[in-house]
Amino acid sequence: xxxxxxxxxxxxxxxxxxxxxxxxxxxxxxxxxxxxxxxxxxxxxxxxxxxxxxxxxxxxxxxxxxxxxxxxxxxxxxxxxxxxxxxxxxxxxxxxxxxxxxxxxxxxxxxxxxxxxxxxxxxxxxxxxxxxxxxxxxxxxxxxxxxxxxxxxxxxxxxxxxxxxxxxxxxxxxxxxxxxxxxxxxxxxxxxxxxxxxxxxxxxxxxxxxxxxxxxxxxxxxxxxxxxxxxxxxxxxxxxxxxxxxxxxxxxxxxxxxxxxxxxxxxxxxxxxxxxxxxx
Numbered sequence: 001x002x003x004x005x006x007x008x009x010x011x012x013x014x015x016x017x018x019x020x021x022x023x024x025x026x027x028x029x030x031x032x033x034x035x036x037x038x039x040x041x042x043x044x045x046x047x048x049x050x051x052x053x054x055x056x057x058x059x060x061x062x063x064x065x066x067x068x069x070x071x072x073x074x075x076x077x078x079x080x081x082x083x084x085x086x087x088x089x090x091x092x093x094x095x096x097x098x099x100x101x102x103x104x105x106x107x108x109x110x111x112x113x114x115x116x117x118x119x120x121x122x123x124x125x126x127x128x129x130x131x132x133x134x135x136x137x138x139x140x141x142x143x144x145x146x147x148x149x150x151x152x153x154x155x156x157x158x159x160x161x162x163x164x165x166x167x168x169x170x171x172x173x174x175x176x177x178x179x180x181x182x183x184x185x186x187x188x189x190x191x192x193x194x195x196x197x198x199x200x201x202x203x204x205x206x207x208x209x210x211x212x213x214x215x216x217x218x219x220x221x222x223x224x225x226x227x228x229x230x231x232x233x234x235x236x237x238x239x240x241x242x243x244x245x246x247x248x249x250x251x252x253x254x255x256x257x258x259x260x261x262x263x264x265x266x267x268x269x270x271x272x273x274x275x276x277x278x279x280x
C-alpha cells in the first residue's frame with residue numbers, strides 16, 4: 001500500500017482523505033510552511049498531494065500578502081523541501097481552471113493546458129504564478145491539476161451546488177464544472193500511472209452548462225427558488241473582484257480519464273444533496 005501525504009482539509013482534501021482508501025493516507029491539516037524537511041523524512045510518503053490554498057476571491061483581494069504566501073510561495077518552498085528529502089516522491093498540486101478569463105479564447109475555443117493563463121484576479125494570478133514556478137523547478141516530476149467550479153453531493157460551503165442555492169440572480173454563461181468524482185478518478189490515475197502522468201491536466205466533466213441552468217435544476221428539486229437570469233455585464237458591474245467564466249478542454253485528459261457527462265453527474269449529485277438535506 002502506497003503512503004500518501006495529503007495537505008489541506010478543504011472540499012477537495014477532505015473528499016480525497018475519505019475516499020482514497022487504497023492508500024495509506026496521512027493528512028497534514030496545518031500550514032504548508034510548517035511541514036518541515038524533518039517531518040517529510042519522518043512520514044516518508046510515496047506521493048504528496050497539495051490540496052491546500054486560499055480560494056475565496058474577495059478574501060484574497062483583502063488579504064493579498066497572505067494569499068500570495070499561501071497559494072504561491074508556500075507550495076514552491078514545499079517542493080524545494082521535497083527535493084531535499086532524499087527519496088523520490090510524486091507530487092500533485094491543485095491549481096485552478098480560473099487562471100483563464102473566458103468563457104472561451106479570442107478564437108472562440110475552449111482553454112487547453114498549453115494556453116498561457118490570463119488571470120483576472122489576485123487569486124488567479126497566485127495560482128498561475130505557482131504553476132509556472134513549480135514547473136521552473138522540475139517540469140518532469142510534477143502533476144498540476146486544474147479543476148473548475150468543484151461540486152459534489154456533500155454539504156460543504158465551497159461546493160458549487162451549495163453556493164448556487166444562495167444567489168437569487170444567476171448568469172447564463174457557458175462554464176466547465178468539475179465533480180469530486182472526476183477529480184478523484186484523475187488523482188488515482190496520476191498516482192498509479194508509470195508513464196504520462198506529469199504536466200498540466202485540465203480536470204472537468206464532459207460538456208458544459210451554466211450557473212442559471214444549474215439554478216433551475218436545484219429549483220426543480222426544491223433546493224432553492226427559481227433563479228432570475230442576469231447578464232454577465234450586469235454581474236460584473238457589482239461583483240468585485242470580477243467573476244471568471246471558463247470552458248476547458250484537454251485531449252489527453254479526455255482520452256485517458258474519459259470523464260462522464262456533466263448533466264448526468266449533476267443529476268446524481270443533486271439527488272444525493274436532497275438526501276443529506278433531509279437527514280440534516
